[in-house]
Amino acid sequence: MYxxxxxxxxxxxxxxxxxxxxxxxxxxxxxKYFLYQSKYFLKLNLIAIFMIFFSLSFINFLSLGISNVYxxxxxxxxxxxxxxxxxxxxxxxxxxxxxxxxxxxxxxxGQDNFFIAAFGHSVLYGNAGRTNRSFGNIFSVLYAQFxxxxxxxxxxxxxxxxxxxxxxxxxxxxNRYDTIIYGSGKLETFKNVVPQLKKYNYxxxxxxxxxxxxxxxxxxxxxxxMGLPEAFVNLSVALKLQKLLxxxxxxxxxxxxxxxxxxxxxxxxxxxxxxANLFVGLYCNSTVVPYxxxxxxxxxxxDSYPFAKFLNNYVSKHxxxxxxxxxxxxxxVIRFTKMPAxxxxxxxxxxxxxxxxxxxxxxxxxxxxxxxxxxxxxxxADKRY
Numbered sequence: 001m002y003x004x005x006x007x008x009x010x011x012x013x014x015x016x017x018x019x020x021x022x023x024x025x026x027x028x029x030x031x032k033y034f035l036y037q038s039k040y041f042l043k044l045n046l047i048a049i050f051m052i053f054f055s056l057s058f059i060n061f062l063s064l065g066i067s068n069v070y071x072x073x074x075x076x077x078x079x080x081x082x083x084x085x086x087x088x089x090x091x092x093x094x095x096x097x098x099x100x101x102x103x104x105x106x107x108x109x110g111q112d113n114f115f116i117a118a119f120g121h122s123v124l125y126g127n128a129g130r131t132n133r134s135f136g137n138i139f140s141v142l143y144a145q146f147x148x149x150x151x152x153x154x155x156x157x158x159x160x161x162x163x164x165x166x167x168x169x170x171x172x173x174x175n176r177y178d179t180i181i182y183g184s185g186k187l188e189t190f191k192n193v194v195p196q197l198k199k200y201n202y203x204x205x206x207x208x209x210x211x212x213x214x215x216x217x218x219x220x221x222x223x224x225x226m227g228l229p230e231a232f233v234n235l236s237v238a239l240k241l242q243k244l245l246x247x248x249x250x251x252x253x254x255x256x257x258x259x260x261x262x263x264x265x266x267x268x269x270x271x272x273x274x275x276a277n278l279f280v281g282l283y284c285n286s287t288v289v290p291y292x293x294x295x296x297x298x299x300x301x302x303d304s305y306p307f308a309k310f311l312n313n314y315v316s317k318h319x320x321x322x323x324x325x326x327x328x329x330x331x332x333v334i335r336f337t338k339m340p341a342x343x344x345x346x347x348x349x350x351x352x353x354x355x356x357x358x359x360x361x362x363x364x365x366x367x368x369x370x371x372x373x374x375x376x377x378x379x380x381a382d383k384r385y
Contacts, residue, residue, distance in 0.1 A: 078123070223286075312325070
Protein backbone atom coordinates (compact mmCIF):
# COMPACT_ATOMS: atom_id res chain seq x y z
CA MET A 1 0.00 0.00 0.00
CA TYR A 2 1.25 3.49 -0.88
CA UNK A 3 1.80 5.93 1.99
CA UNK A 4 1.36 9.27 0.15
CA UNK A 5 -0.58 10.58 -2.79
CA UNK A 6 2.56 11.61 -4.68
CA UNK A 7 3.68 7.99 -4.89
CA UNK A 8 0.29 7.10 -6.41
CA UNK A 9 0.54 9.80 -9.07
CA UNK A 10 4.04 8.73 -10.02
CA UNK A 11 3.19 5.07 -10.38
CA UNK A 12 2.41 4.17 -14.01
CA UNK A 13 0.20 1.22 -13.17
CA UNK A 14 -2.02 3.16 -10.77
CA UNK A 15 -1.79 6.60 -12.36
CA UNK A 16 -5.11 6.07 -14.12
CA UNK A 17 -6.93 5.27 -10.91
CA UNK A 18 -5.20 7.82 -8.67
CA UNK A 19 -8.22 10.05 -8.43
CA UNK A 20 -10.21 7.24 -6.81
CA UNK A 21 -7.87 6.94 -3.79
CA UNK A 22 -8.73 8.63 -0.54
CA UNK A 23 -5.89 11.13 0.03
CA UNK A 24 -6.24 10.80 3.81
CA UNK A 25 -5.99 7.03 4.28
CA UNK A 26 -4.64 6.15 0.79
CA UNK A 27 -7.30 3.48 0.16
CA UNK A 28 -9.09 2.86 -3.16
CA UNK A 29 -12.62 4.34 -3.06
CA UNK A 30 -14.83 1.84 -4.90
CA UNK A 31 -17.94 3.98 -4.42
CA LYS A 32 -16.42 6.93 -6.29
CA TYR A 33 -15.13 4.60 -9.03
CA PHE A 34 -18.45 2.90 -9.77
CA LEU A 35 -20.39 6.19 -9.57
CA TYR A 36 -18.12 7.68 -12.25
CA GLN A 37 -18.36 4.60 -14.45
CA SER A 38 -22.18 4.59 -14.21
CA LYS A 39 -22.33 8.21 -15.38
CA TYR A 40 -19.90 7.44 -18.24
CA PHE A 41 -21.91 4.46 -19.56
CA LEU A 42 -25.17 6.40 -19.19
CA LYS A 43 -23.77 9.08 -21.51
CA LEU A 44 -22.72 6.40 -24.03
CA ASN A 45 -26.20 4.81 -23.97
CA LEU A 46 -27.92 8.16 -24.52
CA ILE A 47 -25.63 8.91 -27.46
CA ALA A 48 -26.27 5.44 -28.98
CA ILE A 49 -30.07 5.79 -28.64
CA PHE A 50 -29.96 9.21 -30.28
CA MET A 51 -27.88 7.89 -33.20
CA ILE A 52 -30.23 4.93 -33.78
CA PHE A 53 -33.30 7.20 -33.73
CA PHE A 54 -31.66 9.65 -36.13
CA SER A 55 -30.64 6.83 -38.53
CA LEU A 56 -34.14 5.35 -38.64
CA SER A 57 -35.70 8.77 -39.22
CA PHE A 58 -33.24 9.50 -42.02
CA ILE A 59 -33.86 6.14 -43.75
CA ASN A 60 -37.63 6.70 -43.50
CA PHE A 61 -37.19 10.16 -45.01
CA LEU A 62 -35.18 8.78 -47.94
CA SER A 63 -37.70 6.02 -48.66
CA LEU A 64 -40.75 8.28 -48.42
CA GLY A 65 -40.60 9.38 -52.06
CA ILE A 66 -40.35 5.81 -53.37
CA SER A 67 -42.94 4.36 -51.01
CA ASN A 68 -45.54 6.91 -52.07
CA VAL A 69 -45.78 5.35 -55.52
CA TYR A 70 -46.68 2.01 -53.91
CA UNK A 71 -49.05 3.33 -51.25
CA UNK A 72 -51.36 5.27 -53.58
CA UNK A 73 -55.01 4.31 -54.00
CA UNK A 74 -54.97 1.21 -51.84
CA UNK A 75 -58.70 0.64 -52.20
CA UNK A 76 -58.72 0.38 -56.02
CA UNK A 77 -55.96 -1.59 -57.68
CA UNK A 78 -54.97 -0.82 -61.25
CA UNK A 79 -55.24 -3.71 -63.70
CA UNK A 80 -52.74 -3.56 -66.56
CA UNK A 81 -54.49 -5.49 -69.33
CA UNK A 82 -51.90 -5.10 -72.09
CA UNK A 83 -48.68 -3.36 -73.15
CA UNK A 84 -48.40 -2.42 -76.83
CA UNK A 85 -45.29 -1.16 -78.64
CA UNK A 86 -46.12 1.29 -81.43
CA UNK A 87 -43.00 1.38 -83.60
CA UNK A 88 -44.54 3.88 -86.02
CA UNK A 89 -45.15 6.54 -83.36
CA UNK A 90 -42.18 5.53 -81.16
CA UNK A 91 -44.48 4.98 -78.18
CA UNK A 92 -45.20 2.38 -75.52
CA UNK A 93 -48.92 2.11 -74.69
CA UNK A 94 -49.94 0.68 -71.31
CA UNK A 95 -53.68 -0.09 -71.20
CA UNK A 96 -55.29 -0.25 -67.75
CA UNK A 97 -58.59 -0.73 -66.01
CA UNK A 98 -58.57 1.86 -63.23
CA UNK A 99 -56.62 5.12 -63.14
CA UNK A 100 -52.87 4.36 -62.96
CA UNK A 101 -50.40 5.96 -60.57
CA UNK A 102 -46.81 5.81 -61.71
CA UNK A 103 -43.40 7.35 -61.28
CA UNK A 104 -40.38 7.40 -63.58
CA UNK A 105 -36.78 6.72 -62.54
CA UNK A 106 -33.45 6.89 -64.34
CA UNK A 107 -30.94 4.12 -63.73
CA UNK A 108 -27.46 3.47 -65.08
CA UNK A 109 -25.58 0.17 -64.89
CA GLY A 110 -22.15 0.24 -66.44
CA GLN A 111 -22.60 1.47 -70.00
CA ASP A 112 -26.34 0.64 -70.06
CA ASN A 113 -28.98 3.35 -69.59
CA PHE A 114 -32.44 2.59 -68.24
CA PHE A 115 -35.69 4.45 -67.71
CA ILE A 116 -38.05 2.61 -65.32
CA ALA A 117 -41.76 3.42 -65.04
CA ALA A 118 -43.06 1.97 -61.76
CA PHE A 119 -46.84 1.48 -61.61
CA GLY A 120 -47.91 1.39 -57.97
CA HIS A 121 -50.55 -1.01 -56.61
CA SER A 122 -50.90 -2.56 -60.07
CA VAL A 123 -51.45 -6.10 -61.30
CA LEU A 124 -50.25 -7.29 -64.72
CA TYR A 125 -52.81 -9.59 -66.33
CA GLY A 126 -51.23 -12.06 -68.71
CA ASN A 127 -47.58 -12.91 -69.09
CA ALA A 128 -44.57 -10.65 -68.81
CA GLY A 129 -43.11 -9.53 -72.13
CA ARG A 130 -40.00 -8.23 -73.81
CA THR A 131 -39.05 -6.75 -77.16
CA ASN A 132 -35.49 -6.29 -78.38
CA ARG A 133 -36.45 -4.30 -81.47
CA SER A 134 -34.85 -0.85 -81.45
CA PHE A 135 -36.91 2.28 -82.10
CA GLY A 136 -36.46 5.97 -81.34
CA ASN A 137 -34.23 6.38 -78.30
CA ILE A 138 -35.04 2.85 -77.16
CA PHE A 139 -33.01 -0.36 -77.45
CA SER A 140 -35.48 -2.71 -75.74
CA VAL A 141 -38.57 -2.83 -73.52
CA LEU A 142 -39.29 -5.27 -70.68
CA TYR A 143 -42.49 -5.33 -68.63
CA ALA A 144 -43.26 -7.64 -65.69
CA GLN A 145 -44.85 -7.92 -62.25
CA PHE A 146 -41.96 -6.55 -60.19
CA UNK A 147 -43.42 -7.53 -56.82
CA UNK A 148 -46.61 -8.80 -55.20
CA UNK A 149 -46.05 -7.31 -51.76
CA UNK A 150 -46.80 -4.56 -52.57
CA UNK A 151 -48.21 -5.09 -56.07
CA UNK A 152 -45.90 -3.19 -58.44
CA UNK A 153 -45.43 -3.48 -62.21
CA UNK A 154 -42.23 -2.21 -63.85
CA UNK A 155 -41.85 -1.07 -67.46
CA UNK A 156 -38.07 -1.17 -68.00
CA UNK A 157 -36.84 0.75 -71.03
CA UNK A 158 -33.21 0.37 -72.12
CA UNK A 159 -32.17 3.65 -73.74
CA UNK A 160 -29.51 4.81 -76.16
CA UNK A 161 -29.16 8.09 -74.29
CA UNK A 162 -29.98 8.42 -70.59
CA UNK A 163 -33.03 10.70 -70.35
CA UNK A 164 -36.34 10.75 -68.53
CA UNK A 165 -39.03 9.87 -71.07
CA UNK A 166 -42.28 11.88 -71.06
CA UNK A 167 -45.45 10.06 -70.01
CA UNK A 168 -49.10 10.93 -70.42
CA UNK A 169 -52.39 9.22 -69.49
CA UNK A 170 -55.45 9.40 -71.77
CA UNK A 171 -58.97 8.48 -70.63
CA UNK A 172 -60.48 5.92 -73.01
CA UNK A 173 -63.80 5.58 -71.16
CA UNK A 174 -65.58 3.08 -68.93
CA ASN A 175 -62.78 3.36 -66.33
CA ARG A 176 -60.16 2.43 -68.94
CA TYR A 177 -56.95 4.37 -69.53
CA ASP A 178 -54.05 4.46 -71.96
CA THR A 179 -50.71 5.57 -70.48
CA ILE A 180 -48.22 6.51 -73.17
CA ILE A 181 -44.42 6.54 -72.83
CA TYR A 182 -42.87 8.62 -75.62
CA GLY A 183 -39.52 7.48 -77.05
CA SER A 184 -37.99 10.37 -78.99
CA GLY A 185 -36.75 9.38 -82.46
CA LYS A 186 -34.36 12.38 -82.60
CA LEU A 187 -33.14 12.08 -79.03
CA GLU A 188 -34.71 15.44 -78.09
CA THR A 189 -34.69 16.54 -74.49
CA PHE A 190 -37.78 16.19 -72.32
CA LYS A 191 -38.80 19.86 -72.82
CA ASN A 192 -38.62 19.57 -76.62
CA VAL A 193 -40.77 16.46 -76.72
CA VAL A 194 -43.66 17.68 -74.54
CA PRO A 195 -45.11 20.20 -77.07
CA GLN A 196 -45.31 17.39 -79.66
CA LEU A 197 -47.70 15.27 -77.57
CA LYS A 198 -50.73 16.94 -79.16
CA LYS A 199 -49.72 15.57 -82.57
CA TYR A 200 -50.10 11.95 -81.41
CA ASN A 201 -52.84 10.10 -83.28
CA TYR A 202 -54.62 7.95 -80.71
CA UNK A 203 -55.32 4.38 -81.72
CA UNK A 204 -57.70 1.99 -80.01
CA UNK A 205 -56.19 -0.94 -78.11
CA UNK A 206 -56.28 -4.34 -79.75
CA UNK A 207 -59.62 -6.14 -79.73
CA UNK A 208 -59.45 -8.74 -76.96
CA UNK A 209 -61.31 -12.07 -76.99
CA UNK A 210 -61.56 -14.40 -73.99
CA UNK A 211 -61.82 -18.04 -75.11
CA UNK A 212 -63.54 -20.53 -72.81
CA UNK A 213 -62.54 -24.11 -73.66
CA UNK A 214 -65.44 -25.98 -72.07
CA UNK A 215 -65.03 -28.76 -69.49
CA UNK A 216 -61.61 -30.42 -68.87
CA UNK A 217 -59.76 -32.52 -66.31
CA UNK A 218 -62.09 -34.77 -64.34
CA UNK A 219 -65.05 -33.25 -66.22
CA UNK A 220 -64.94 -34.69 -69.76
CA UNK A 221 -68.31 -33.18 -70.71
CA UNK A 222 -70.40 -35.18 -73.14
CA UNK A 223 -68.98 -38.45 -74.47
CA UNK A 224 -69.85 -39.64 -77.98
CA UNK A 225 -70.97 -43.17 -78.93
CA MET A 226 -67.40 -43.95 -80.06
CA GLY A 227 -65.99 -42.61 -76.76
CA LEU A 228 -64.86 -39.14 -77.96
CA PRO A 229 -64.76 -36.77 -74.95
CA GLU A 230 -66.16 -33.26 -75.43
CA ALA A 231 -63.33 -31.69 -73.36
CA PHE A 232 -60.78 -32.83 -75.95
CA VAL A 233 -62.75 -31.36 -78.87
CA ASN A 234 -63.29 -28.02 -77.11
CA LEU A 235 -59.63 -27.61 -76.20
CA SER A 236 -58.49 -28.50 -79.72
CA VAL A 237 -60.82 -25.92 -81.30
CA ALA A 238 -59.89 -23.30 -78.66
CA LEU A 239 -56.14 -23.56 -79.27
CA LYS A 240 -56.62 -23.38 -83.04
CA LEU A 241 -58.95 -20.38 -82.64
CA GLN A 242 -56.46 -18.58 -80.40
CA LYS A 243 -53.69 -19.00 -82.98
CA LEU A 244 -55.91 -17.73 -85.80
CA LEU A 245 -57.09 -14.65 -83.91
CA UNK A 246 -53.57 -13.74 -82.81
CA UNK A 247 -52.48 -13.99 -86.44
CA UNK A 248 -55.08 -11.36 -87.33
CA UNK A 249 -53.89 -8.92 -84.67
CA UNK A 250 -56.61 -9.78 -82.15
CA UNK A 251 -55.51 -10.20 -78.54
CA UNK A 252 -56.69 -13.38 -76.80
CA UNK A 253 -56.96 -14.86 -73.33
CA UNK A 254 -57.84 -18.51 -72.68
CA UNK A 255 -58.92 -20.30 -69.52
CA UNK A 256 -57.05 -23.56 -70.13
CA UNK A 257 -54.36 -24.84 -72.48
CA UNK A 258 -54.32 -28.45 -71.29
CA UNK A 259 -56.68 -31.08 -69.89
CA UNK A 260 -57.20 -29.55 -66.45
CA UNK A 261 -60.15 -28.66 -64.24
CA UNK A 262 -61.31 -25.04 -64.34
CA UNK A 263 -64.37 -24.18 -62.26
CA UNK A 264 -67.18 -22.06 -63.69
CA UNK A 265 -66.43 -19.30 -61.17
CA UNK A 266 -62.75 -19.33 -62.11
CA UNK A 267 -63.66 -18.99 -65.80
CA UNK A 268 -65.87 -16.00 -65.01
CA UNK A 269 -63.26 -14.36 -62.77
CA UNK A 270 -60.48 -14.75 -65.34
CA UNK A 271 -62.70 -13.34 -68.07
CA UNK A 272 -63.75 -10.33 -65.99
CA UNK A 273 -60.14 -9.57 -65.04
CA UNK A 274 -58.79 -9.98 -68.57
CA UNK A 275 -60.12 -6.72 -70.00
CA ALA A 276 -61.65 -8.72 -72.87
CA ASN A 277 -64.17 -7.16 -75.26
CA LEU A 278 -65.85 -10.49 -76.04
CA PHE A 279 -66.35 -13.84 -74.29
CA VAL A 280 -66.71 -16.93 -76.50
CA GLY A 281 -67.55 -20.29 -74.92
CA LEU A 282 -66.73 -23.36 -77.02
CA TYR A 283 -68.84 -26.46 -76.28
CA CYS A 284 -70.53 -29.46 -77.87
CA ASN A 285 -74.19 -30.32 -77.42
CA SER A 286 -75.14 -33.71 -76.00
CA THR A 287 -78.37 -35.55 -75.30
CA VAL A 288 -79.67 -39.05 -74.68
CA VAL A 289 -81.51 -38.86 -78.01
CA PRO A 290 -78.86 -39.80 -80.61
CA TYR A 291 -80.56 -38.41 -83.71
CA UNK A 292 -80.58 -34.70 -82.69
CA UNK A 293 -78.06 -32.57 -84.57
CA UNK A 294 -77.21 -28.95 -85.44
CA UNK A 295 -75.57 -25.76 -84.15
CA UNK A 296 -76.93 -23.63 -81.30
CA UNK A 297 -75.56 -20.39 -79.84
CA UNK A 298 -76.62 -19.12 -76.40
CA UNK A 299 -76.66 -15.66 -74.85
CA UNK A 300 -78.05 -14.12 -71.66
CA UNK A 301 -77.67 -10.33 -71.80
CA UNK A 302 -79.41 -8.34 -74.54
CA ASP A 303 -76.19 -6.73 -75.79
CA SER A 304 -74.87 -10.23 -76.56
CA TYR A 305 -77.77 -11.22 -78.81
CA PRO A 306 -76.69 -9.53 -82.10
CA PHE A 307 -73.34 -11.28 -82.27
CA ALA A 308 -74.78 -14.58 -80.98
CA LYS A 309 -77.26 -14.58 -83.86
CA PHE A 310 -74.59 -13.57 -86.39
CA LEU A 311 -72.18 -16.27 -85.16
CA ASN A 312 -74.76 -19.05 -85.25
CA ASN A 313 -75.90 -18.13 -88.76
CA TYR A 314 -72.31 -17.76 -90.01
CA VAL A 315 -71.06 -21.10 -88.64
CA SER A 316 -74.07 -23.16 -89.67
CA LYS A 317 -74.10 -21.64 -93.18
CA HIS A 318 -70.38 -22.02 -93.95
CA UNK A 319 -70.04 -25.51 -92.47
CA UNK A 320 -73.42 -26.66 -93.83
CA UNK A 321 -74.71 -27.61 -90.38
CA UNK A 322 -78.32 -27.37 -89.27
CA UNK A 323 -79.11 -23.95 -87.77
CA UNK A 324 -80.66 -24.94 -84.46
CA UNK A 325 -81.26 -21.31 -83.45
CA UNK A 326 -80.02 -18.59 -81.11
CA UNK A 327 -81.28 -19.18 -77.58
CA UNK A 328 -81.40 -17.05 -74.43
CA UNK A 329 -80.36 -19.25 -71.50
CA UNK A 330 -79.25 -18.74 -67.91
CA UNK A 331 -75.82 -20.34 -68.29
CA UNK A 332 -73.31 -19.39 -65.59
CA VAL A 333 -70.37 -18.31 -67.76
CA ILE A 334 -72.45 -16.01 -69.98
CA ARG A 335 -74.61 -14.62 -67.18
CA PHE A 336 -71.89 -13.42 -64.82
CA THR A 337 -69.33 -12.16 -67.35
CA LYS A 338 -69.26 -8.37 -67.73
CA MET A 339 -68.58 -8.16 -71.47
CA PRO A 340 -70.74 -9.38 -74.39
CA ALA A 341 -70.72 -13.17 -74.00
CA UNK A 342 -71.84 -16.03 -76.23
CA UNK A 343 -71.61 -19.80 -75.94
CA UNK A 344 -71.68 -21.86 -79.10
CA UNK A 345 -72.47 -25.57 -79.19
CA UNK A 346 -71.25 -26.31 -82.71
CA UNK A 347 -72.54 -29.90 -82.97
CA UNK A 348 -74.04 -32.82 -81.05
CA UNK A 349 -71.29 -35.13 -79.84
CA UNK A 350 -74.04 -37.63 -78.96
CA UNK A 351 -74.97 -37.89 -82.65
CA UNK A 352 -72.80 -40.58 -84.39
CA UNK A 353 -72.47 -38.56 -87.61
CA UNK A 354 -71.52 -35.32 -85.90
CA UNK A 355 -69.20 -37.15 -83.49
CA UNK A 356 -67.42 -38.47 -86.57
CA UNK A 357 -66.98 -34.88 -87.79
CA UNK A 358 -65.76 -33.65 -84.41
CA UNK A 359 -63.19 -36.46 -84.25
CA UNK A 360 -61.59 -35.11 -87.43
CA UNK A 361 -58.72 -32.66 -86.98
CA UNK A 362 -59.58 -31.15 -90.38
CA UNK A 363 -63.15 -30.41 -89.30
CA UNK A 364 -61.98 -28.90 -85.99
CA UNK A 365 -59.66 -26.62 -87.98
CA UNK A 366 -62.61 -25.60 -90.17
CA UNK A 367 -64.62 -24.86 -87.03
CA UNK A 368 -61.86 -22.63 -85.66
CA UNK A 369 -61.44 -20.89 -89.04
CA UNK A 370 -65.16 -20.17 -89.31
CA UNK A 371 -65.50 -18.82 -85.75
CA UNK A 372 -62.39 -16.64 -86.24
CA UNK A 373 -63.79 -15.30 -89.52
CA UNK A 374 -67.12 -14.51 -87.86
CA UNK A 375 -65.43 -12.57 -85.03
CA UNK A 376 -63.18 -10.66 -87.43
CA UNK A 377 -65.97 -9.76 -89.85
CA UNK A 378 -68.48 -8.68 -87.19
CA UNK A 379 -66.17 -6.60 -84.98
CA UNK A 380 -63.19 -5.58 -87.13
CA ALA A 381 -64.19 -5.59 -90.82
CA ASP A 382 -67.66 -4.16 -90.14
CA LYS A 383 -66.14 -1.69 -87.61
CA ARG A 384 -68.38 -2.49 -84.68
CA TYR A 385 -65.43 -2.10 -82.28
